[in-house]
Structure formats: C-alpha cells, structure tokens
Amino acid sequence: SQTIHQWPATLVQPVGSPLSLECTVEGTSNPNLYWYRQAAGRGLQLLFYSVGIGQISSEVPQNLSASRPQDRQFILSSKKLLLSDSGFYLCAWDRYSYEQYFGPGTRLTVT
Amino acid sequence: SQQGEEDPQALSIQEGENATMNCSYKTSINNLQWYRQNSGRGLVHLILIRSNEREKHSGRLRVTLDTSKKSSSLLITASRAADTASYFCATAGNNAGNMLTFGGGTRLMVKP
Numbered sequence: 001s002q003t004i005h006q007w008p009a010t011l012v013q014p015v016g017s018p019l020s021l022e023c024t025v026e027g028t029s030n031p032n033l034y035w036y037r038q039a040a041g042r043g044l045q046l047l048f049y050s051v052g053i054g055q056i057s058s059e060v061p062q063n064l065s066a067s068r069p070q071d072r073q074f075i076l077s078s079k080k081l082l083l084s085d086s087g088f089y090l091c092a093w094d095r096y097s098y099e100q101y102f103g104p105g106t107r108l109t110v111t
Numbered sequence: 112s113q114q115g116e117e118d119p120q121a122l123s124i125q126e127g128e129n130a131t132m133n134c135s136y137k138t139s140i141n142n143l144q145w146y147r148q149n150s151g152r153g154l155v156h157l158i159l160i161r162s163n164e165r166e167k168h169s170g171r172l173r174v175t176l177d178t179s180k181k182s183s184s185l186l187i188t189a190s191r192a193a194d195t196a197s198y199f200c201a202t203a204g205n206n207a208g209n210m211l212t213f214g215g216g217t218r219l220m221v222k223p
Contacts, residue, residue: 032209043199044154044213090153098142098203100211102153 002027006091006103013110019064019078021106023091026072031093033074034100035066038088050074086110117200117217125222130187132217134200135180141203143176144211145185148197157185157198192223 003026013019025031032051036044046059048066056066063082067075074091088107092100118133134143142161146154160167160176160183167174173186187194197218201211 034210036213041218043215046210046212049210088151092154094209098209098211099144099156099159100154100201100209101156102146104153105151107151 002093002101004091004093004101004103006089006106008106009104010107011109013081013108015083015110016080019076019081019085019108021076021089021091021108023074023076023103024072025093028072028093028095030071031095033068034092034094035074035076036090036092038090038105040087044090048076081110083110117198117214119217120215121218121220123220123222124190126190126192128190128221130190130194130219130221132185132198132219134183134185134214136183136200136202136212136214137181138202139205140178141205143174143183144201144203145172145174145183146199146201146213148199148216150196154199187219190219190221192221195219195221 005024034049035047037047038044048058050056050068053068064078086109088105090105091103094100116135124130140162142159144159145157147157148154158169158174160174171188176183197216199213199216201213203211
C-alpha cells in the first residue's frame with residue numbers, strides 16, 4: 001500500500017531563516033506531487049506541483065521554491081522566511097486518477 | 112481565487128441528525144470531489160463524482176451534482192460525533208490535468 005510522509009510535523013522559525021520541508025511517498029512510482037498551504041480556518045492553496053523528477057510548476061508567485069530530486073521526494077524550501085509564510089503545509093500525491101492522497105502536514109510558525 | 116465555495120461555513124448539529132453541505136463553482140469541470148479534514152491533520156478523500164453523474168452514494172454519504180447550476184451537495188446521514196471535521200469540495204477542470212481547486216470548507220460539529 002502507498003503511504004506519504006512529511007516532516008517535520010511542527011516547526012517554529014525566525015523571520016529571515018531558511019526553510020526545508022520534505023515529503024516522501026512510498027509504494028508507488030512516478031506520482032504527481034503537490035505542495036499546498038492552508039491558512040487557519042481556510043481552504044487549500046496550491047503552491048507547486050510536479051509531474052516528474054526536476055519538473056516543477058508554480059501556481060503563485062511567492063517566497064518559496066520546490067524541488068524534486070528523486071521520483072518520490074518533494075522538497076519545499078525558502079532562503080529567507082517571512083511572517084506571511086506561516087501556515088499548515090500539506091503534501092499530496094496522485095497517479096492516474098484525480099483522487100489525491102495527503103500527508104499529515106507540517107505546521108510552520110514564523111516568529 | 113478559489114473555484115469552489117462551501118456553504119455554510121460552519122454547521123452544528125446533534126448526533127443522529129443529517130448534515131448537508133453545499134459547494135458552488137465557477138467554471139466547467141471534469142469531476143468534483145469531497146474531502147474531510149480532522150483538526151490539524153491531512154485531508155482524506157471521501158467521494159468523487161464525475162461531470163456526467165448526478166448522484167453518488169458511499170455508506171452514509173450522498174453527493175449530488177448539478178452542472179447547470181454549477182453546484183454540489185454533500186449529505187451525511189445519521190451523523191455521529193466522529194463526523195466532526197471540516198469538509199472541502201475540490202474541482203478538477205477539463206484542461207487542468209489532475210490539478211484540484213479547493214473551496215474554503217465547511218466546519219461541521221456533531222454534538223453527542
């Protein structure tokens with residue numbers, strides 16, 4: 001069966017510090033991968049998606065970047081965090097179907 | 112901007128009652144999905160309804176889709192306290208690959 005992991009689960013970082021969030025998928029190959037951000041009490045905003053290694057598409061201009069160094073690994077990064085980067089970050093995958101499968105999320109607080 | 116908008120934003124009911132949540136969207140779709148999110152957790156896929164379907168059932172869930180009105184509803188029958196969660200609709204466009212656009216969600220509280 002397929003599983004998706006995200007870490008860390010929670011993170012508190014000062015403004016201006018770098019960020020690296022990691023997402024890995026097990027039990028499937030060549031998945032589509034997605035990074036979403038969710039503000040408190042709100043819906044999901046798609047940040048990045050990837051259909052293959054090294055292929056990243058960005059949905060919104062922002063202070064963040066994404067990379068896919070391996071087939072089942074998706075990384076969300078920032079060189080310098082802003083207060084507005086705080087939120088709940090969710091990674092998801094799908095393959096051949098429209099149904100997406102989500103990781104447990106990372107709660108980021110920028111202070 | 113969000114494609115789907117849920118209504119109501121919050122709903123509080125007693126255990127055993129039915130809960131109905133609505134979703135409206137703006138552009139043509141390939142399918143519409145409903146997801147559930149427990150507080151502080153990831154989303155879980157509940158049900159998918161294709162644009163050529165009008166109604167779909169899964170256990171205590173019933174989803175309807177009216178493409179002429181660009182709206183969908185999720186009905187949870189005989190609700191339980193464990194159904195307390197946020198529910199989101201998500202739409203897949205006809206020309207957007209597998210990408211989904213999520214609504215703002217309905218927060219459902221089921222009181223025991």
